[in-house]
Amino acid sequence: MLESFIPVATDSDFPLENLPWGVWEWREPGSSAPSIHVGVALGEHCVSATTLQAAGYLQDLPGAPSGVFSHGRLNEFMGSGQPAWRAARQQLQRLLASGEGAVRDDLELRQRAIHPASDVRMLLPAEVGDYTDFYASRQHATNVGVMFRGAANALQPNWLHLPVGYHGRSSSIVPSGVHVHRPRGQLLPAGAAAPVFGPSAQVDFELEVAAVMGPGNPLGCPIPLAEAWSHVFGLVLLNDWSARDIQKWEYVPLGPFNGKNWATQISPWVVTLDALEPFRTALPPQTEPEVLPYLREEAPYRVTYDVDLAVDIVPAVPHDSGSGSGRAATVTRSNLKNLYWSFAQMVAHHTAGGCSLRPGDLLGSGTISGDTPGSRGCLLELTWAGRDELELRAERRQGEELEGGAAAEGPRAGAGGVGEEAGGGAGAGGELLGRRRYLEDGDTVVLRGWCGGGGGKRIGFGRCEGKLLPCR
């Protein structure tokens, strides 16, 4: 195991083996204006590649332009390709190792380059040129199909042949921590002949993971499946906030629009595929039917990753100061393995006709639901379109995780954290915090993701967290 001179808790999402990339704003003590940094997370600190590169480190990154960390965004680095990513990762792991004195012993540089996470404001990791959202979980597509078309016609005829996707809205992508407002829109009330315009009564989250694109392709030049993973820079958590009533009325025949384009939230740290490598696992079989050759590859390409996922809802506390200090109920536990289609297949399909992907583009997985009721990735499925009430139950009181020491399946609350770790299955016993069919104003939704833990090092995604405010 790697050790750094920067202290990292054993249950941290961000050990030296992870080093996820992000962008943040930091105000140097004594400075009047904040500066923007790109770099990596390590324990409870952010390590600025911007500062380290300006100080002479991180100079030899094959394929990367000089000053690649000076742009206040990661697009240029993402576009530089795997050799640059690997070189930067290796150099940072060496520079930050406990036995290496170059940075460790340069106190002036440490102060400028290593920022406490509590002192920074995380931004989007890249400018997102285009955002695509897929529909790649078979169980999610089946559940939605059963609800709206019945069990006999649950999956559409195309679903098992191609990763169904649609173009989302990049202007409404926000990082974790931003509050969102309940949208207004056109809705068709039950039994009504004509629509009305008003606040959505069916605001939902969607538990997703998104691939952040690396180099991509010029228009007209598809990326073959065998090369597709090399175009993925890394993964983030994604909450595709959805207004189900708006969506239901508008989406025929051209797909979701105002039901989705009011907010899409992502976790700020991009976990690289190199960090996820120990958690590689095989895709589910795709033999009934066999997929077409452009989407069909043998090992080692039939790859996904074993990433545990969870969603917490933190109801507003009366007289809450807005800091989100309420208790959390874990409402679903899923895993990236539940996807039928891999991100590599999404890349190959997306570009098959020539569509261009650019560095920083996002490819969302769609809601990731598993086979069990407790692993459904959105309230639409958890409450079966509002038919059932979902109980929000807190599993432990704040602080219990420290005493019990059994926090392997979730991150610490962290500096800005909103909730304690909830153990056990979703919906199990514990104090009742509330009941939901859809989200209520004041609810905070927290997505979490992590690999490993327990005995070995944990590779975590941090949090994707947002609070639903009333209509503006």
Next chain:
Amino acid sequence: MLESFIPVATDSDFPLENLPWGVWEWREPGSSAPSIHVGVALGEHCVSATTLQAAGYLQDLPGAPSGVFSHGRLNEFMGSGQPAWRAARQQLQRLLASGEGAVRDDLELRQRAIHPASDVRMLLPAEVGDYTDFYASRQHATNVGVMFRGAANALQPNWLHLPVGYHGRSSSIVPSGVHVHRPRGQLLPAGAAAPVFGPSAQVDFELEVAAVMGPGNPLGCPIPLAEAWSHVFGLVLLNDWSARDIQKWEYVPLGPFNGKNWATQISPWVVTLDALEPFRTALPPQTEPEVLPYLREEAPYRVTYDVDLAVDIVPAVPHDSGSGSGRAATVTRSNLKNLYWSFAQMVAHHTAGGCSLRPGDLLGSGTISGDTPGSRGCLLELTWAGRDELELRAERRQGEELEGGAAAEGPRAGAGGVGEEAGGGAGAGGELLGRRRYLEDGDTVVLRGWCGGGGGKRIGFGRCEGKLLPCR
């Protein structure tokens, strides 16, 4: 009428009353590298606002940052708002007037600021953050509905209540003049049980007009209808290249994806609303049903513009050098007035739930079809999904328009032009150039748009022109 010291033909799309905005690459004589300019079209010349502003002109544009024309793109100017747009327009009309000597008599400045159109390469007028495509022509939606669902269910229940739209792909937007390749994709052959992967056999154009956004709105802050037009910088022609067979198999339930995202082409000159002002006209009635209040406004907001539209197909000539010197057949004639929903309504609806629009974003109208067979805006409708063959007929031999002098309804071929003007209704007599159900490799598609002509000045859009090349 305004007169410039730069000669402008009477039938030019670009008189001094127009001054559409664009971005181009120009190589100064003796210079090794091209430079990028933003500015306006005037007759057969491009007038560089970049050069004029650096020379001390165009300084006082209210709301615009200094050096707004120095970025090689128009986004910053688009975001500056109407007062800046109007001030720039007025200052340019004064500077370029025949009686004004400041630029006219400064030969060195003229050489650097006024570039022959034949010497430049047009680029996209803005970086397009997001591209949305609507479906706002009632006749188009009806025709498609009749084809796929029968006359009784032609319009979906939501269509008359809201401008149906979907998110398109901004990475595949290309300017006029770029060639595109026939895409490959998944298709379900007629009668087949499983899809195949191969070249699309149903490549189509779509005749559209797009609004280019001005200032826009922050996330969460809708633009009310009464303010919506002030957020539209201007209009361009848009060809939404479509692969119908790919689209048909993939689009349920989330909308078009690979059927559309391989190329979307726009004309390079953005015609401002101030230039279109003399051609303002009323929207069609929206009283059955009455639209909801957020989309319903009295005059003066119920506005559209009387813009004539046409599409030419220029078949490849055997042994064609690639210059597109073949003869043109006009296959459709339509008008922007045929839209049921206005761009202002699209803006108000798009932002109603809080979605952010940014300067340079595109809002496509969707295919603009009129009531007559000759005014249908795509081959899908013109051939009724490939049932009928469309005859491509050239109306006049090249040069006849000069002799006849009756070119009021179309632009001159221009320096890089591909076809002569075709008169009369689409599909009328004349030499048979070919027959089409869908486009063939080598076909060039030319969209044209113009207001007025005949007695008064013509305000034109220029051309949106692209050639379909074989699969790569």
